[in-house]
Amino acid sequence: MQLRSTATVAAVLVSVLVVLLPGATVEGHNITAILAKFPEFSTFNHYLTITHLADDINNRQTITVCAVNNAGMSDLLSKHLSVYAMKNVLSLHVLLDYFGAKKLHQITNGTALAATMFQATGTASGSSGFVNITDLKGGKVGFGSEDGGGTDATFVKSLQEVPYNISVIQISSMLPSAEAEAPTPEPAAVNITSLMSAHGCKFFAEALLASAAMKTYEDNIDGGLTVFCPLDDAFKGFAPKYKNLTVGGKQSLLEFHGVPVYQSMSMLKSSNGLMNTLATDGANKYDFTVQNDGQEVTIKTRLVTSKIVGTLIDQQPLVIFTINKVLLPKELFKAALSPAPAPAPEADAPTAESPKSSKKKKHKSPPAPASSDSPADSPDGDVADQQTDSNDAAEIKGFRFAAVALSFWFAYFAM
Ligand SMILES: *[C@@H]1O[C@H](CO)[C@@H](O)[C@H](O)[C@H]1NC(C)=O
Ligand SMILES: *[C@@H]1O[C@H](CO)[C@@H](O)[C@H](O)[C@H]1NC(C)=O
Ligand SMILES: *[C@@H]1O[C@H](CO)[C@@H](O)[C@H](O)[C@H]1NC(C)=O
Ligand SMILES: *[C@@H]1O[C@H](CO)[C@@H](O)[C@H](O)[C@H]1NC(C)=O
Ligand SMILES: *[C@@H]1O[C@H](CO)[C@@H](O)[C@H](O)[C@H]1NC(C)=O
Ligand SMILES: *[C@@H]1O[C@H](CO)[C@@H](O)[C@H](O)[C@H]1NC(C)=O
16 A cells, blocks of 8 residues: 555656656647646647637747636636637737746846737737736735736746746636627628728729629638738739739639638748648649748749738638738739749748648639730739839830849849
């Protein structure tokens, strides 16, 4: 009896040691795997997964997760929040800085405000996306949401620390936040074209409303949709070329700006590589390359490099970004390619996690115009029109090539 319990204690100790051994498999962290070692946090872990916050956490380099055990989660679950509100609430528990047990107990001046992932999504207004950490009497550490006011929870223990990458700690209860819990409209109820129109993408919205591409967008919202929406200045400059496209070409161009999966900004930041679009269909690849330098995310086709400049909505399963240039698929704008001197960015890019084929496609993309006398193919090089006007030089044949090449380089590097 005595022997058996000693053995049990030893076994428990060993497994605790294994669990706490830092950095054993850390090569980029995995919050799901970390929390999976603590069954009493299974509910918290489950909701990190279904809200996709786990991906966002894994993609951050320096982060602290304030976890609450299953008993603490039951209070939150009894509120029957939508998955979107749940995401906001949980994201308030993810601090964008490293707070290990030691640092928590030694906060300069005894109090600090920590920015959270809720604040980073832009959903929070004012200071409501911050958590107030305060060293209390008796060595306790208090946590409070800024809009909750006061100290709502206390530090319980450290679950795993990988300095200074990820710290997972337990706090005594969920932080109340009226703003995070507020019901948000479900994406299905969002009128995406009026949202676009109201935020600088009126031309793109109008083009969508006039095309069968609108139905493809609508059909994909529920299953996951990421839209890269060109701002009005960009689409205005592109309008003459757009008008020249066939009905099918217009539809493909618009569908080229949508991806049939949900890709938050942080997911994009970790998914360099090729990505299929709503226009992808069999032989018509209609793909582009997502590339980032950790800060900025760019979308590259062989003809243009466009930059994400804003987020109109990010509510899983729908996210709409604004971009500064119209994305030109090589399938529609081949002519501009032939004299292009730039390297093909797609060729050596690793393949990102992206749908192999678009879901719920409701139309067959018309075959891309193959010959260069198609109306879709403009002689002057499409890249030029978005960035600079190269028409002046276009009279002389040789010059024209040079102009196209030059403006390509401008389009490529002028950012
Ligand atoms: C922390 O992250 C960096 C960058 O991802 C990595 O090089 C380093 O090994 C990580 N540290 C630990 C202790 O895992
Ligand atoms: C993280 O860990 C979970 C559970 O071990 C696993 O299912 C998942 O694939 C991992 N995610 C990544 C990005 O490695
Ligand atoms: C700590 O308090 C001092 C004096 O009030 C102030 O000057 C300093 O900026 C504070 N430090 C931090 C990190 O808040
Ligand atoms: C955090 O809250 C406490 C108590 O409400 C307050 O005294 C303190 O100033 C707050 N800290 C910061 C950095 O705002
Ligand atoms: C969305 O708003 C546009 C105006 O921007 C309107 O034409 C369209 O009918 C609306 N769509 C739905 C589904 O209500
Ligand atoms: C549109 O097509 C016509 C006829 O093919 C061509 O002459 C014209 O240059 C094109 N315009 C643009 C802006 O591509």
